[in-house]
Amino acid sequence: xxxxxxxxxxxxxxxxxxxxxxxxxxxxxxxxxxxxxxxxxxxxxxxxxxxxxxxxxxxxxxxxxxxxxxxxxxxxxxxxxxxxxxxxxxxxxxxxxxxxxxxxxxxxxxxxxxxxxxxxxxxxxxxxxxxxxxxxxxxxxxxxxxxxxxxxxxxxxxxxxxxxxxxxxxxxxxxxxxxxxxxxxxxxxxxxxxxxxxxxxxxxxxxxxxxxxxxxxxxxxxxxxxxxxxxxxxxxxxxxxxxxxxxxxxxxxxxxxxxxxxxxxxxxxxxxxxxxxxxxxxxxxxxxxxxxxxxxxxxxxxxxxxxxxxxxxxxxxxxxxxxxxxxxxxxxxxxxxxxxxxxxxxxxxxxxxxxxxxxxxxxxxxxxxxxxxxxx
Numbered sequence: 001x002x003x004x005x006x007x008x009x010x011x012x013x014x015x016x017x018x019x020x021x022x023x024x025x026x027x028x029x030x031x032x033x034x035x036x037x038x039x040x041x042x043x044x045x046x047x048x049x050x051x052x053x054x055x056x057x058x059x060x061x062x063x064x065x066x067x068x069x070x071x072x073x074x075x076x077x078x079x080x081x082x083x084x085x086x087x088x089x090x091x092x093x094x095x096x097x098x099x100x101x102x103x104x105x106x107x108x109x110x111x112x113x114x115x116x117x118x119x120x121x122x123x124x125x126x127x128x129x130x131x132x133x134x135x136x137x138x139x140x141x142x143x144x145x146x147x148x149x150x151x152x153x154x155x156x157x158x159x160x161x162x163x164x165x166x167x168x169x170x171x172x173x174x175x176x177x178x179x180x181x182x183x184x185x186x187x188x189x190x191x192x193x194x195x196x197x198x199x200x201x202x203x204x205x206x207x208x209x210x211x212x213x214x215x216x217x218x219x220x221x222x223x224x225x226x227x228x229x230x231x232x233x234x235x236x237x238x239x240x241x242x243x244x245x246x247x248x249x250x251x252x253x254x255x256x257x258x259x260x261x262x263x264x265x266x267x268x269x270x271x272x273x274x275x276x277x278x279x280x281x282x283x284x285x286x287x288x289x290x291x292x293x294x295x296x297x298x299x300x301x302x303x304x305x306x307x308x309x310x311x312x313x314x315x316x317x318x319x320x321x322x323x324x325x326x327x328x329x330x331x332x333x334x335x336x337x338x339x340x341x342x343x344x345x346x347x348x349x350x351x352x353x354x355x356x357x358x359x360x361x362x363x364x365x366x367x368x369x370x371x372x373x374x375x376x
Contacts, residue, residue: 026097027060028053029067031090034082037106039137042079045104048140049115052148053100062096070094084125087118097121100151102128111135113147127151133164179221180340180349182370186215188241192360197321198245205279205296205322209245216240219368221257233257235268250275253334264340272332272355279325282313298324320359332357346371 030050032042040048053061071078074093081090082101091099102115111133119126129150133143143164149156190198190211198213200206217239225232237253255270281298289297289305302311319328338351348369355362 025060027062027095028098028100029062029091029094029096031078031081031087031099031101033101034103035105036103038104038111038140040104040140045140046101048144049100049102049148052144056148056152056154062094067094084118087116088120088123091118091120098126106135109135111137111143113143115147115151117151131165134166136164139164179223180347180368180370181220182218182347182368184215184217184219184237184239184366184368186351186364186366188213188215188362188364190360190362192357194321194357194360198247202323205281205298205320205324207242207245207247207323209242209247213242213247213249214244215364215366216243229260229262231259231261233259233268235270255334255336259340264342266336266338266340266349266351268334268336268338268351270334272334274330274332275327276321276330277323277325278319278328278330279322280317280319281322282311282317284313286312288312296320296322298322332362334362 030046030053033045033049035042035045038045047064050061050064053059070093071090076090076093078086078090081087082103087099087101091097097120099118099120100115101118102113104111104113106112112130113133114130115128116125117127118124129147131143131147131150133139142160146156146161146164148154189195190213195211197205198207198209198211200208202208217237219235219237221233221235223231223233233256235253235255235257237255239251239253241247241249241251251272251274253270253272255268257266257268259266279298281296282302283294284291284297285294287293287295289295289302291297299311299317302313332355334353334355336351336353338349341348341350346369348367351366353362353364353366355364
């Protein structure tokens, strides 16, 4: 019999000492929160707390519409009801077991969130939580989750708690950002000698085309640094140009990008590697080949015309894009600026870029899209 009594005692002690949960059998009502120095009014902040309580399984939380109806019938104004006596009066009128209220205020670089639980049966505050957060008002939802979990004894993700409360550390990992992986399409205008080469006939090393190339590709990005609204990214882009003119120029772009996440503005720069047909030749500035002055010729064309004469342009041989040449690697550099437009979960990045080269510039415009949500 002593053993049975001991078991009952331990069980009862376990229930009393256990954290509050959604199965405590109590009914709850959430009132306004006193807000000072923040961009949410008391009613809206209280609604956010109520929503967080409703996420707790089996917790009986009074619906806001039912609560409003009862308070109107009783003639009670809760717009400034934050003290214990007022909370008790409202709780009795609503016929709930517990009332949740509190405050959120900014002090310096801190945002202090206080949540209090008033129990009607004892007529007093039975539990409260006061937590100091970094003043990041775009993260109210995370702060409320942490504080409500503290109030009800629910385990929080310690990493999230540390990032929200440790003032000496950046909280970038908590910042959401738009991940703009996805397809890209665009156009590039080619200037200088490269543009002229594209327009030349094929028997002169050109492509019988026009210096505006369509582009299609795919971008992948990785965030390596974030501090609030500022993000630093590594971006990898594979692009295929000129396929409508049977040119097929594959280019791989590696950039370092800096983005203002909320505004969508971004600047990026980095190296490019492309594959294109290149040949060695010379410009006949003196008209020795019988053509126009400064005409472009391949090295072997001199040997065909003048097999016994040394090419006087030997010191001026250059490698240049030529449809008669071999496919070789070509490196370059790119500068880009852009802005991302958002429509719901649809992200539309628009970029303008230049890729300067000694033989001509690429000046381009690209647009992309994806429907991914923000990434944590």
